[in-house]
Amino acid sequence: MGINSSTSDISGHHEKIRRFFDLSLREHPASSPAIVGWSTVETQRLRFKVLSEIADLTGTRILDVGCGVGDLFGYLQANHKEVDYLGIDLHSGMVAHATRKYPEGIFLHQSLERVEETFDYVFVSGAFNLRVDDNEKYLQTMIQLCYSAAKKGVAFNLLSRYAPNDSIYLDLYYYDPGIVFSYCKKIAENVMLRHDYLSNDFSIYMYK
Numbered sequence: 001m002g003i004n005s006s007t008s009d010i011s012g013h014h015e016k017i018r019r020f021f022d023l024s025l026r027e028h029p030a031s032s033p034a035i036v037g038w039s040t041v042e043t044q045r046l047r048f049k050v051l052s053e054i055a056d057l058t059g060t061r062i063l064d065v066g067c068g069v070g071d072l073f074g075y076l077q078a079n080h081k082e083v084d085y086l087g088i089d090l091h092s093g094m095v096a097h098a099t100r101k102y103p104e105g106i107f108l109h110q111s112l113e114r115v116e117e118t119f120d121y122v123f124v125s126g127a128f129n130l131r132v133d134d135n136e137k138y139l140q141t142m143i144q145l146c147y148s149a150a151k152k153g154v155a156f157n158l159l160s161r162y163a164p165n166d167s168i169y170l171d172l173y174y175y176d177p178g179i180v181f182s183y184c185k186k187i188a189e190n191v192m193l194r195h196d197y198l199s200n201d202f203s204i205y206m207y208k
Contacts, residue, residue, distance in 0.1 A: 014090050014111060017090055017091075017130055017132070043198060043201075044071060044125075045075060046197055046198065047125055047126070047157050047197075047198075047201065047203070048071070048072055048075040048076075048125060049075075049079075050157070050194060050197050050203045051072075051123050051125060051155040051156075051157065051203060052075070052076065052079065052080060052123075052155075054121060054153055054155040054205045054207075055121070055152065055153065057076070057080045057083050057121070058080065058081060058082050058083075059082045059083075060083060060084070060120035060121055060152070061083075061084040061085075061086075061119045061120045061121075062076070062083055062084065062085050062086070062119060062120065062121050062122075062123055063086050063087075063088065063115065063117075063119040063121070063122045063123070063149060063150075064085065064086065064087040064088070064123050064124075064125075065088060065112050065122060065123070065124045065127055065142075065146060066088075066089055066090070066124060066125070066126065066127025066128075067087025067088060067089045067094070067095075067098055067107055068089060068094050068098065068126075069094055069097040069098045069101055070087055070097070070098030070099075070101055070102045070105055070107055072087070072123065072125055073085050073087055073098070073102050073105040073107075074101075074102055077102075077104075077105075085105060085106065086106050086107075086108065086119070087105060087106065087107040087108070088107070088108050088109075088110040088111070088112065088115065089107070089108075089109065089110075090109075090111055091109075092109045095107045095108065095109045112142060112145045112146065112149070113145055115145075115149050117149070118149055118150065118151050119149060119150060119151065120150070120151050120152045120153075121150060121152055121153050121154065121155065122146040122147075122149050122150045122153075122154045122155075123154075123155050123156070124142075124146060124154075124155075124156035124157070125156070125157055126157065127156075128142060128156065128158060128173075129158060129159050129172050129173060130171065130172060130173070131170075131171055131172055131173040132173075135173040135175070136175075136179075139158075139175070139180070139183075140183055143156070143183070143184065143187065143206075144187065147187055147188065147206060147208075150206075150208060151208065152207070152208055153205060153206055153207045153208060154188075154204075154205070154206040155203060155204070155205050155206075156203065156204055157201055157202065157203040157204075158175045158177075158180060158201070158202060158203075158204075159172055159173065159174045159175065159200055159201060160174060160175065160177055160195065160199075160200055160201055160202045161174045161175060161176045161177070162177070162195070162199070162200075163199060163200030163201075164199055164200065167199070167200045168200075174200075175202075177193055177195055177202045180193075180202075180204060181193045181204065184204055184206050187206065188206040188207060188208065189207075190206070190207040191204065191205065191206050191207070192204070192205040192207075
């Protein structure tokens with residue numbers, strides 16, 4: 001399946017994401033989940049837990065796309081043994097914070113389309129939620145890139161269109177779980193949709 005967005009489209013979306021996190025870095029400390037758009041530590045960890053339930057991660061190599069300040073690395077270190085982790089992020093400031101917060105981790109200032117290696121699993125937590133010019137097209141492109149970088153599977157979460165009205169923010173994008181599932185099925189035969197852990201969030205597992 002071909003990629004649906006041009007390189008210039010991706011670059012434009014990435015630049016908007018960088019500007020958003022320029023502001024976030026000024027407004028929030030690295031210790032707060034708000035720096036990467038999460039409301040509480042508890043919901044952030046729940047999302048990490050759900051992503052990590054894609055499979056037994058023991059001895060696997062994981063790519064964390066949009067790693068932010070590295071908190072998924074911290075979760076994996078505490079809950080999953082023998083995981084080889086690499087985090088990448090579009091924002092150099094986020095990577096600097098992650099490196100200081102978790103000096104034992106490996107974090108790179110790099111975009112997904114420049115990743116040339118493959119990993120057992122590719123994880124994405126919240127990195128596709130910021131509203132851009134065409135979220136559906138951008139998401140499809142990024143899903144294909146994630147799937148190409150994975151040997152065993154991809155796990156990502158998104159905000160859901162079924163979110164309660166009091167939890168909706170205008171600068172974020174809320175996806176239709178059924179549409180996302182259908183698109184993923186065009187790429188992978190074995191796909192799982194989970195909408196059972198938070199009212200405003202869902203996760204997708206794609207297996208190879």
